[in-house]
Amino acid sequence: MSFGSPWFTLPEFTYHKPKTLKEALELLDKYGEEAKVMAGGVGLLAFMKERLMAPSHVIDLKGVPELGQAIYKEGEGLTIGATVTLNELARYGPLKKFGALHDAVRDIADPIIRNRATLVGNLCEAIPWVDTPPALIALGAEVEIRSLKGERRVPVKDFIKGPVEIDLEPGELVTAVHVPEPRRNSRSRFIKYNTGSEFALVSVAANVVMDGGRVRDVSLVYGAVSSTPQVAVKAADALKSAEKPWEVLDEVGRIASEEVEAVSDVLASEEYRRHLIRVLTLRVLREVMG
Amino acid sequence: MREITLTVNGERRKAMVKDNELLLDVLRDKLYVKSVKAACWRGECGLCTVLMNDRLVKSCLVLAVEADGAEILTAEGLVKDGEPSPIQKAFIEKGALQCGFCTPAFVISSHKLLTMNPNPSDEEIRSFLSGLICRCGTYNQIIEAIRGAQKAYASR
Structure with a gap:
């Protein structure tokens, strides 16, 4: 009926x-x-x-076997085929090396949905509040695209052009997402603020490379705050230039909350989102730097 | 229209379907598997959940043509010789239902959980069943029912 x-x-x-x-x-x-x-x-x-x-x-x-595989090669990274489900990926051992992605794929929607939903599908929807794009961008992932004319690779950051808008021409197919091997001494996490299996109000992925007591490199990417994932460049610079990074975390959170684009919608006001950005930045940095 | 073949609860069934028909609608309206409930049609309530090739899926998010050749198990299929299975008996004993509309989905999902892990923690149960909604709010009794059926699965 x-x-x-x-x-x-x-x-x-x-x-x-x-x-x-x-x-x-x-x-x-x-x-x-x-x-x-x-x-x-x-x-x-x-x-x-x-x-x-x-x-x-x-x-x-x-029905296409090669699209159903997740393959990790040491030194090269992880390639995730278009039909690999979120549950299949979550169970794939090497995913643990990619902390932020590991966090993100295990907590999308609910376990029954994750039996069908795929990482590539989640990315290609390009809905502003989906979880995997911030994690993939923080990890420097690329999209592999094929057509009868040939193939090309695009960084995930550029692939998402707008809400529900991706860099894909008619006749082109996203065959896989490639996540490069994590850099030495790096660590990444993804956290989000939501209730139950609802969409995130704010999510953040952080990927840091530590060098002794200092932060050599860091990527901070926010999801669900605006129409596309937002990268906090000034906040990252503040953390990298700090001689004692642990002492500037509050300041880094504040800079990020002012720097990135954030909108008001039915889920949360802009003011609330900026507050969440500040708090989640602090939390995620404590996790990755600890 | 094309013909698909499904093995539903151990029985081979054929149906003529259109490409845009959902597995949910074919199961209910063409194969008369009425334990599969239709409520939201958009993957939120989980009441159309079935085991397809031993994997839990929400049948409102599956095309019938995609399921061609698949094995489908629903709450009806857990009954053997007219005798309810241990998980079904446990739902009755623990009063894990009020109106009963969500019960088949919770039963088949709990069956799958206990088959994979006969001794889940409360948190594992809650997480595993988080895609299903019981509007009568019998969640605690459902956990008790799963605890009540655990032994039967551990000894299988």
Whole structure:
């Protein structure tokens, strides 16, 4: 029973399930903007029910074996295929080396959703409050894109162009996300402020490289604060230039809370978000520097 | 329309489906598996949860065509020779329901949890079931029911 309401039904489309990457790319090339790819389908089917999307062709990637693999190579990093689910990734041992990503993927939505939802899908939705982009940006991750014309790589930071807007042309497919090997003496974490399985009001990923008692390098990236993930450059500089970094954490949190773009919406006011940014910055830095 | 074949609770079933039909709607309206409840259709309440190829999924977020060839297990499938399974008996004994609408989803999910881990902590139970909503608020009794069925799973 579906009551004929858009909330309960999907618009009509033709379902395709290619068995090779070549076949998938040919379908994408043939149907162009008429097509959407599906991995876990969690986001796509929700968008389609609400009629925010109505592709004539849905291309299910789960029949393509090479897209279903997460592969870690020492010294090179971690490559996560387009159909690897969040639960599969969470269980993959080497993920622990990538602290911020490990934190983020284990706490998205709920465990049943994570049986279907994928990392690449979570990223490609580019909804401002999803969790994996801040973690991926802090870790310097890149998106691997293929089409019949060739392949290219784009840093995650540039891949997300706006809310629900990504750097992807018709005919192109995100085949994987690549996270480089963490630098020596580095440590990263991701934390978010939310209730239950709700979306984050503010999230932050931090990746630091320690050098004795000083911070040689740090990346601070905020999610859910504005239309795209925000990188706090001034706050990072303040931490790097401090001779005794532990003594300036309050100041770093304050700079970050003033520096990044933050908006008011139904979930939280700008003022509240800036307060949360200050508090979460302090917390995440204590974790990664400790 | 195309024909799909599912193994539902051990029985091979065929159905003619359109590409845009949800597994949830096909299970309920074409195969008459009525323990699978439809409530939100958007992956939030979890009451349409089934085991698909031994993995818990919310069937409102799965296309029926995607499930072609899959094995589906629902609360009905836990009953053997008319006898409820230990987890189903435990739900009754501990009064882990009020209106009962969410019960099949909690039963099949609790069954999966205990199959993987016969001795979960309270926190593991809460986290595992966090994608399901019981509007009568019987969460504590559900945990008691899982505790009540633990022994049966440990000895399997």
